[in-house]
Amino acid sequence: MSEPLLEVDRLGVEFVTRHGDLRALDGVSFSMAQGEILGLVGESGAGKSLTGRAIIGLIDQPGRICGGTITFEGRRIDNLRSADLRKLRGKRIGTIFQDPLTSLDPLQRIGDQLVETIRAHLPLNAAQAREKAIALLGEVGLPAAADRMRAWPHEFSGGMRQRVVIALALACDPSLLIADEPTTALDVSVQAQIIALLRRLARAHNASVLLVTHDMGVIAEAADRVAVMYAGRVVEIGPVADVIARPWHPYSRGLMGSIPSLREEVDRLTQIPGAMPRIGARPEGCAYAPRCPKAEPRCRMAAPPMIEAGPRAAACIVEPAP
Ligand SMILES: Nc1ncnc2c1ncn2[C@@H]1O[C@H](COP(=O)(O)OP(=O)(O)OP(=O)(O)O)[C@@H](O)[C@H]1O
Ligand code: SF4
Ligand SMILES: [Mg+2]
Numbered sequence: 202m203s204e205p206l207l208e209v210d211r212l213g214v215e216f217v218t219r220h221g222d223l224r225a226l227d228g229v230s231f232s233m234a235q236g237e238i239l240g241l242v243g244e245s246g247a248g249k250s251l252t253g254r255a256i257i258g259l260i261d262q263p264g265r266i267c268g269g270t271i272t273f274e275g276r277r278i279d280n281l282r283s284a285d286l287r288k289l290r291g292k293r294i295g296t297i298f299q300d301p302l303t304s305l306d307p308l309q310r311i312g313d314q315l316v317e318t319i320r321a322h323l324p325l326n327a328a329q330a331r332e333k334a335i336a337l338l339g340e341v342g343l344p345a346a347a348d349r350m351r352a353w354p355h356e357f358s359g360g361m362r363q364r365v366v367i368a369l370a371l372a373c374d375p376s377l378l379i380a381d382e383p384t385t386a387l388d389v390s391v392q393a394q395i396i397a398l399l400r401r402l403a404r405a406h407n408a409s410v411l412l413v414t415h416d417m418g419v420i421a422e423a424a425d426r427v428a429v430m431y432a433g434r435v436v437e438i439g440p441v442a443d444v445i446a447r448p449w450h451p452y453s454r455g456l457m458g459s460i461p462s463l464r465e466e467v468d469r470l471t472q473i474p475g476a477m478p479r480i481g482a483r484p485e486g487c488a489y490a491p492r493c494p495k496a497e498p499r500c501r502m503a504a505p506p507m508i509e510a511g512p513r514a515a516a517c518i519v520e521p522a523p
Pocket of ligand 2: 450451452487488489490491493494495496497500505516517518519520
């Protein structure tokens with residue numbers, strides 16, 4: 202097998218507070234192959250966004266990486282200086298966030314934003330950068346792309362803005378895109394279009410996508426593999442079709458029980474009875490035990506390790522491998 206594009210190994214993130222250090226991510230490990238779409242799914246507060254932000258070096262104070270390594274394109278990036286990280290972020294790693302307006306400058310025409318981004322990272326002159334910008338806007342499905350170069354962000358609908366953000370994220374031919382809830386803020390009717398576009402463009406550009414979402418329906422539609430997070434840990438990972446058809450971890454089973462369609466606006470994750478423990482209040486042993494229908498006394502002794510079976514792995518000591 203070729204070297205992975207991204208390897209996250211036992212990543213830990215903690216928040217330093219007056220009440221002590223709170224461990225938000227605890228031993229998060231996964232890898233991504235070039236061109237692969239990996240979905241990161243789980244309830245609110247599970248640590249999905251934090252994982253994405255740790256990769257791009259954007260953890261808010263008072264958070265910090267407190268363990269593990271992140272290796273991207275063969276080199277460690279968890280210990281880079283912030284100037285080097287910024288370069289990497291613009292050029293090799295593109296980002297797409299929930300609200301397109303956080304990525305777009307409201308006071309700059311979208312063509313100028315694209316040209317500026319392209320020229321900051323690629324050795325192109327103004328005319329070449331403009332040509333590339335128009336091509337990108339065409340690729341993301343903006344009609345009359347050349348005319349749209351002069352438009353302002355506020356002239357677009359939410360869905361069209363997110364298309365522009367995708368164009369910006371792809372502008373420097375990155376090998377990895379981190380998309381954090383890219384459709385959550387959009388009308389339900391355009392969510393599926395944006396997901397389909399993201400998938401198609403990632404394939405066309407041979408870019409990998411870390412697709413962060415609380416919506417298993419989005420993962421089912423777009424991802425190749427899925428990593429299920431619970432209380433700061435990855436509890437199951439595997440090919441998306443396998444995990445949906447036969448989830449192994451009891452928490453994944455709860456998630457997969459009712460995959461919402463992309464066209465429905467319901468948050469079915471809340472249907473698992475009980476709530477995920479807050480980071481300061483996680484129980485000893487398996488953090489899912491208080492909600493788990495299969496829990497046994499031994500589950501509360503130590504955090505279950507990931508048990509591998511072929512391309513799959515899950516952190517449960519009771520359920521047999523599928
Ligand atoms: N700035 C912060 N200060 C303190 N704790 C934080 C901060 N940011 C995140 N956390 C903690 O880290 C945990 C993981 O947060 P994260 O944003 O990764 O969750 P998430 O899985 O993306 O959830 P959501 O679906 O709500 O976006 C949360 O439980 C939160 O308590
Ligand atoms: S280890 Fe025990 S409590 Fe945790 S998911 Fe498995 S059966 Fe449930
Ligand atoms: Mg989040």
